[in-house]
Amino acid sequence: MEKRAKLLAVLAAAMLLSPSYALAEHKTSTDTGADVLDFIENQRRLEREQALTEEQEKLLEDAQYIKDHLRKPLDPSKPMPTIFEGDDLMYDQNTGEFIAKGKVHIVQMDAHQFDTPEDGVIRGNTIEQEIEIPGKAHVLQMTQDQSRITMDGYNTFYRYGDKSGTMEEAVGKVDRQYVTGKRFEFYPDRVVVYDGTATKCSAKEPDYHLSADRITIWPNDKMIMENVKFWLKGTVIYQEARREQDLRPDAKGPQYPRVGYSKDEGLWITQTFDRNLRKNVDASLRLYCSTKNGGRSNGELKWSNAGSTYRVLYGYYNDLDDNWVKRNPSFRYGYGNRIGNTAFSYTVDCEIGRWKRMKKDEPPVSSTHRYYRVGLSRDILALPGKWFLLWNGGYEIVQETYNNSTVKGFDWTLSAVKMFDDRWTAYTTYAYSAVNKGNSLFDYGINDIGKALKTGFSYRFSDKDRVVCGIQYDVKNKTLKDVDYYWFHDIHCSQLILRYRAKRHSWQVRWEFIPW
Numbered sequence: 001m002e003k004r005a006k007l008l009a010v011l012a013a014a015m016l017l018s019p020s021y022a023l024a025e026h027k028t029s030t031d032t033g034a035d036v037l038d039f040i041e042n043q044r045r046l047e048r049e050q051a052l053t054e055e056q057e058k059l060l061e062d063a064q065y066i067k068d069h070l071r072k073p074l075d076p077s078k079p080m081p082t083i084f085e086g087d088d089l090m091y092d093q094n095t096g097e098f099i100a101k102g103k104v105h106i107v108q109m110d111a112h113q114f115d116t117p118e119d120g121v122i123r124g125n126t127i128e129q130e131i132e133i134p135g136k137a138h139v140l141q142m143t144q145d146q147s148r149i150t151m152d153g154y155n156t157f158y159r160y161g162d163k164s165g166t167m168e169e170a171v172g173k174v175d176r177q178y179v180t181g182k183r184f185e186f187y188p189d190r191v192v193v194y195d196g197t198a199t200k201c202s203a204k205e206p207d208y209h210l211s212a213d214r215i216t217i218w219p220n221d222k223m224i225m226e227n228v229k230f231w232l233k234g235t236v237i238y239q240e241a242r243r244e245q246d247l248r249p250d251a252k253g254p255q256y257p258r259v260g261y262s263k264d265e266g267l268w269i270t271q272t273f274d275r276n277l278r279k280n281v282d283a284s285l286r287l288y289c290s291t292k293n294g295g296r297s298n299g300e301l302k303w304s305n306a307g308s309t310y311r312v313l314y315g316y317y318n319d320l321d322d323n324w325v326k327r328n329p330s331f332r333y334g335y336g337n338r339i340g341n342t343a344f345s346y347t348v349d350c351e352i353g354r355w356k357r358m359k360k361d362e363p364p365v366s367s368t369h370r371y372y373r374v375g376l377s378r379d380i381l382a383l384p385g386k387w388f389l390l391w392n393g394g395y396e397i398v399q400e401t402y403n404n405s406t407v408k409g410f411d412w413t414l415s416a417v418k419m420f421d422d423r424w425t426a427y428t429t430y431a432y433s434a435v436n437k438g439n440s441l442f443d444y445g446i447n448d449i450g451k452a453l454k455t456g457f458s459y460r461f462s463d464k465d466r467v468v469c470g471i472q473y474d475v476k477n478k479t480l481k482d483v484d485y486y487w488f489h490d491i492h493c494s495q496l497i498l499r500y501r502a503k504r505h506s507w508q509v510r511w512e513f514i515p516w
Contacts, residue, residue, distance in 0.1 A: 031321065031447075032470030032484045033429040033454030036390060036415045040425055040458060041466070041488070049176050049200075053150070055113075059142050063111040074109075080129065080160055081109040086122075096127030106131070112160055113140035129161030139167065147174050147191055147219040153184065163188040175219050175247065178202060191217045197231075198223065201493035201513075208232050208493070208513055210243070222247050232257065237271075244276045260510035264322040264360065266291035280304050288316070296324070309334045313353070323443040324358035330369070347375040347394075357442055367402030367441060386419040396434070400441045409434020411447075422460070429454040448482075451475035464490040 052060075066081050067074075074081070084091075087102025100106070100122045106114040114131060115138040116122060124131040133156040141149035146163065153170025167184040174191050181196030192214065199209035212225035225243040229236050237257075257271045268290035275283050282302045289295045298315025314329035330353020338345045355369040375394035382388055393412030399405070415429040431454065433447040440446055449472075456470035465488065472482040483502040488495060491511075499508040 030470055030484065031482050032456055032472040033415065033427065033431070033452075034456055034458075034468050034470035034484065034486065036417060036427050036429060037425060037456075037458050037468065055140060056142055056148070056150070059107065059111055059113050059140050062107045062113075063109050063142070066107070066109040082126070083107045091126075096125045097123075098126065099123050108160060110160070111142035111144070112158075114138070114156075114158075115140075129159060131158045131160065131165075132156070137167070139172075141186075146188060147217065149174055149186075149191070151184070158186070174217050176200060177217065177223065177247075178206070179215070179217075181215070189218065191219075193217070198225070203493055206493060212243075218247070220247060238273065240275065258510060258512040260508065262322055262508040263506040265293060286315075288318075293324075298327070307335055307337050316358070317444065319445045321443075323445070325442055325444040326356040326358060328354040328356060328366075330354065343379040345377050345379075347373075347377075349373045349375070355442060359443065365402055365441065367400040369442070370397075370399040372397045388417040388419075390415040390417065398435050398440060402441060405441065407435050407439050411435065424457065424459055426457040427455065448472070449474050449476070452481070 084100060084106055086100035086104040089100050091098040103118045104116045104120050104122045117136055120135055122133050136154055137156040139151045151170050151172030153167040155168045158165030165186045170184050171180045177198045179193055179196055179198050181193035183194040185192040194214055196215045197209045197211045198215055199206045201207050209231050211229045213227040216224045223245045228243045229239050259269045261267050270288040272284060272286045277283055280303055284300045287297045296316035298317055301312045303310045311332040312329055313327045316324060316326050318324045330351055332351040334349045336347040351371040353369060355367055357365040373394050373396035377392035380388050380390050391414050395410050397408040411433040413431045415427055417427045419425050431452045433450055436447045436450045437443050453473040453475055458466060458468045460466040468486040470484045474481045485500045487498040494513045497510040
């Protein structure tokens, strides 16, 4: 539990480093501070994604056993120490050639494993460090600094001296990607798949996947796909000539379709498409359609370099409470970095552009919107007894030409989170914001009230279900502002999120694919 608590602390700290919550695959729609618990949901997903299977754990134990029982120091120029098990084994010490028949099991000290069914055959040469499996084979790789591979396929050839090989008609998992392909090529630094598919959905028949003529996977770095098709169930949703996907541990991951319902929007569906145009230059297109407001989409062009991000934004944008603005267009700059070796990080954000307010039952209002903010945050502080303290703050200025207004001042948030056990977690937050909906022209993306006390709890009552209750109290007016209830339910490789806002008598339902 101590190790788990430390990992939770690292995740939550990373979530606070930037306004975009780089690690937060899941983001709670909330005015009651319930998003402070997002790191629990993301930690659960991360643990599930990185968990070792029983056979992977066994392979690491066997490789360590070989290493611990070497009769003499390892000579890198000699063949890798290997254990052979089979029904019929033949080995020539002079030539190094061997053949194993029946149910064959081979384990190498560098954490490679080869298995065959009961009628299998493996040929090879220990001097040349080669293995050939003409029939069906099960291959496992847990070698340090290489991709974590679990694969079943045919016609396997592997040179474990230079850590390269091939396999045909294979299916399995490479790092966090479930893959299939007509031909696999294994290299020390990458895996290449021809006529293959990739997905993070673990089901035998995944809800979504990408197919490509060629897929190249660099572990913990990137995946490049050529002639790509995006599949939702058995239907091609879109195609593109080339796709580069970030596989680094802190990457946000690809965007999948989301469907939902809310009182203000009715039934809605949205999908975001990202494309890398050249080094450091990316473009994205978000398509959105609802039964009450029709089509409202947006596009962005982004250039990133040395911690700075420059964006040009155009189109319709909504926050998690369905407050809308239209940027016509807008320019945004952001920068974030850690302060030396301290526990503190800072951010700088500014935006200048033409905004149009899309407030329901009110005429549109257009204004040149200027926003400036300097932020400071501290890494999460883990205390004894599974307590966590989270703090961030800043100073912001908002100017509007429509009414020649300037609103400015400090904002800060202090949260305490208590993990009672794996099921129960509670939080309390005090939030102050000089810029809020009470004094701003636009409602988009800002706090409801200036001084708020927020509290709530999360309870997981099954492996697939979690409920959350969140409360927001208006400190200045001494009134109960919001009481929200949430139900998170896992369905296959997707999640259903139900939100009921008791004080506003409104429902929100969201269904989204999860990058498992």
